[in-house]
Amino acid sequence: MTNEEKVLKTFKEKFGQEPKYIVRAPGRVNLIGEHTDYNDGFVMPMAIERSIWIALRPRFDNLVKIYSVNNQEWGEFELANIEKESGWLEYIKGLAFYLQVAAYSLNAWEGVIYGDIPRGAGLSSSAALELVSARAFFEVSNFTWDAKEMALISQKVENDWLGLNSGIMDQLVVATAKKGFASVIDCRSLETKNYPIHNIAVVIMDTNTRRGLVDSKYNERFAQCQEAAKLLGIKTLRDISLKEFEEKTSLLSTLLEKRARHVISENERVIAATKALEKSDYKTFGQLMLASHKSLENDFEVSSKALNIMVDCALKQISCYGARMTGAGFGGCAVALVETKYIQDFSNAVRNLYYKQMNIHATVYISGAADGTKTVLF
Ligand code: ADP
Ligand code: MG
Secondary structure, eight states, rough: OOOHHHHHHHHHHHSSSSSSSSEEEEEEEEEEOOSSSGGGGGGEEEEEEEEEEEEEEEEEESSSEEEEEETTTTEEEEEEEEOOSSTTTHHHHHHHHHHHHHTOOOOEEEEEEEEEEEESSSHHHHHHHHHHHHHHHHHHHOOOOOOOHHHHHHIIIIIISSSSOOOSSHHHHHHOOOOEEEEEETTTTEEEEEEEOOSSSSEEEEEEOOOOTTHHHHHHHHHHHHHHHHHHSSSSSGSSSSHHHHHTGSSOOOHHHHHHHHHHHHHHHHHHHHHHHTTTTTHHHHHHHHHHHHHHHHHOOOHHHHHHHHHHHHHTTTTTTEEOSSSSOOOSEEEEEEGGGGHHHHHHHHHHHHHHSSSSSEEEOOOOOOOOSSEOOO
């Protein structure tokens, strides 16, 4: 049974009828450009085939009512009366709240939600949940779908409803991605350019480790980047080249220098990776991924033992062009670029090696670049 069939079937069980719509939003994997988005920098994510689906029908009162297949529980809230609590429903409530703040007039709906994106793994199940909810409101209300604006409103849920100072990358790629393409995003102008990903496999390797307090560490890095920019006399770390930076490092403490060096060098790596991708030069791309990992490990200090071991396991395979941790860090997933014809061998070898060293079973996902948020049945 496909996931779409699963929400359809559950909807019929819960509501005794066919849904009016099925909407879907994907997770994403970031190929390169980590912790640069909230510094107005560059990123290169792509949407993945794992997604969150909602099967729904309109309601003609004020109540939004949802059954979560993953959690096997109901959640509900009134559109006119949204208050902060905690749990999975917050993403949907927060989204409805900020849509209404932005003067969208919303209608209510009821439905079933199911997702197969691992949670808290750095594949942005949260952005998928925000955007799939936005799409559900879009279907039952009367407004036009502006993907960029939906991404910005979704980002508000993370920033203002949940208090995580994350950038726009996740929401923007989840909202706008095109099948077969990676998105290179300028997080200042929000300009997005699509680059075809072909003749190469993207392999996602979940360390199956999750760290607590990730949000507070994330916000700490955010604050350090802001502080570094201030001391350097620039608006954000986007506004300086690595060369200029090297002449100004005396303005910073050792710690802030390391944090800033990661972001500034990472921006340059994304630009270089874009050029490599244009030429299908995966060797160079792979080297940039490894440099990104080292910078995240040593300068930004957001990697972990499990992530470092996973990256090593991947790099030991001759079919692998490059690998790095992906997402916020401290656990979760790594990503590798692998020669397509060897993906099965690659995946098996990495799983075995990782298990030998960590005594943890890794989960490996192979995913093409998928479409962004859309309606799949209406
Ligand atoms: P990430 O975005 O890296 O996956 P987050 O901590 O930002 O991790 O978001 C994960 C949270 O999103 C989960 O704890 C849960 O509240 C919510 N979530 C994700 N997927 C689903 C789902 N299928 N159904 C309900 N809630 C979900
Ligand atoms: Mg998230």
